Amino acid sequence: MRAVVVGAGIGGLTAALSLRRAGWDVTLVEQAARFTEVGAGIQLAPNATRVLRRLDVLDAVAAPAARPSHVSFRTWSDGAEICRYALGREAEEEFGAPYLLLHRADLHQALSAAVPSESVRLSTTVVDITQDDDSAQVTTATGERLGADLVVAADGIRSAARRWLFGEDEAVFSKTAAYRALLPVAEVADLGLPPLGVWLGPDRHFVHYWVRRGELLNVVAVFSTGAPAQESWTDRAEPGEQLREFAQWDPRVLSVLERAGQVLRYGIHTRTPLTRWNLGRVTLLGDSAHAMVPFQAQGAAQAILDAAALGDALTDTTPAEVPAALDRYVARRLPTATSTQAASTQAGRDFHLPDGPEATARNARMAAHAGENRFMPQSAAWGADR
Missing domain, CATH: 3.30.9.30 (D-Amino Acid Oxidase; Chain A, domain 2)
Structure with a gap:
């Protein structure tokens, strides 16, 4: 079972670890040339x-x-x-x-150190994600196509994948x-x-x-x-x-x-809450799905919980079962993430x-x-x- 995870932030790194734990072969692609101390x-x-x-x-x-x-x-x-x-x-x-x-850089370092370097492709910009009934494909800026049974878009609050899946929708x-x-x-x-x-x-x-x-x-x-x-x-x-x-x-x-x-x-x-995060073999994860104000300090935690639920849902699946497994992942995580978004917004009102x-x-x-x-x-x- 092959997965491509787009974005090597906290959510993407944790998703890679969770999927590897579930037995998947994971390729993690990141547009940055190197990991730097940000945040x-x-x-x-x-x-x-x-x-x-x-x-x-x-x-x-x-x-x-x-x-x-x-x-x-x-x-x-x-x-x-x-x-x-x-x-x-x-x-x-x-x-x-x-x-x-x-x-944040210490957390990122600990997570990135746990992902084998041969699974990570830096300086790789994704320009399109497509799929058919049997597989999904990630196209890079160089024209390379990476085939997979699953694509996880953990590409952050400015997610291009969210737009490709569900149409125009800005932060x-x-x-x-x-x-x-x-x-x-x-x-x-x-x-x-x-x-x-x-x-x-x-x-x-x-x-x-x-x-x-x-x-x-x-x-x-x-x-x-x-x-x-x-x-x-x-x-x-x-x-x-x-x-x-x-x-x-x-x-x-x-x-x-x-x-x-x-x-x-x-x-x-x-980001405005969505009613679904997945389409076929492709799913959103972390800020691309549910970016929230940080007033309950749960943004990173919710991405980490997404990754855990994704790995659980995709354990012991066959290629044909991936879309249904993603439905289970989203059903488990979307209600909690959406309610946490709302609670964080309300906390800001109360604080101010x-x-x-x-x-x-x-x-x-x-x-x-x-x-x-x-x-x-x-x-x-x-x-x-x-």
């Missing part, structure tokens, strides 16, 4: 790390990660704690896998953007920051957590904006721009933003409430929930592999 921090909840354990890569992923003891939600103006939830050892004991904070600007930065621990050691902090304010929220074994602080400062912002890991903010956007915030937040060296500006985009009765009621609800529950509301999904 910044990423959170992996136990629903994702449990899959990584099944794929025998959790130890490599966890080695450079930080393991937060708790998450603290705070008010924007004075940093007063609204509530906190347990993570760390308590979450691992409850859900059977750890909650990890790590640099949607969420009307939010984020400043991103990484600071050495020595730069912020005097601020007494929690291991994972989420500060809530009008039209903005501020997230920080440790990565690289606690050596770096990852910062994500999200703000609402009507001006379109490019989705880019490399666009730099104007000097002092982040301080103007977060003026009047708690001095600790301003200190972090002021001490940050290189600050990047990233436009947050999503203006000062006044609504924010006060939100804080009271959060405090009441934390008083009765050790873990965040979204942790209800952490125990499920779907």
Whole structure:
């Protein structure tokens, strides 16, 4: 059984590992000439790390990660704690896998190291995907055609495969953007920051957590904006721009933003939910299927769960059974991914409430929930592999 996976991001790499575990011969194609260190921090909840354990890569992923003891939600103006939830050892004991904070490049490195190099084709741009009743074909920019029983399109939020399968459908600007930065621990050691902090304010929220074994602080400062912002890991903010956007915030937040060296500006985009991801022998996976705002830290986790479900559905299949197996994969994953998209969008609305009765009621609800529950509301999904 032969599969071609298009795109060597987190979803594509995990899909390659999952399909190989299911006995498939996998070719992973990626248009970049080499893997580079892009992105910044990423959170992996136990629903994702449990899959990584099944794929025998959790130890490599966890080695450079930080393991937060708790998450603290705070008010924007004075940093007063609204509530906190347990993570760390308590979450691992409850859900059977750890909650990890790590640099995206470290996760990518651990996953790519587990895929045999002979299975990876870099500098390979896919220009078309076609299929008939018996096979699928991937056409590259050089005119080469790669035949397979299955094609997995993990080609990201700007997925060309999604357009080829289901017609024109562009990424949607969420009307939010984020400043991103990484600071050495020595730069912020005097601020007494929690291991994972989420500060809530009008039209903005501020997230920080440790990565690289606690050596770096990852910062994500999200703000609402009507001006379109490019989705880019490399666009730099104007000097002092982040301080103007977060003026009047708690001095600790301003200190972090002021001490940050290189600050990047990233436009947050999503994709409209689909009613199906697959057509014949071709399926979408990860951001190409369900890109979401990152306000519940589940984007990468959902791609990893896609990969696990795909491998499960395609275990012990024959070529003729591939379309039906893909139907099972999508039936298992689409409802959860779609509901997670919606929940992440709603979380952004809740985080950005203006000062006044609504924010006060939100804080009271959060405090009441934390008083009765050790873990965040979204942790209800952490125990499920779907």
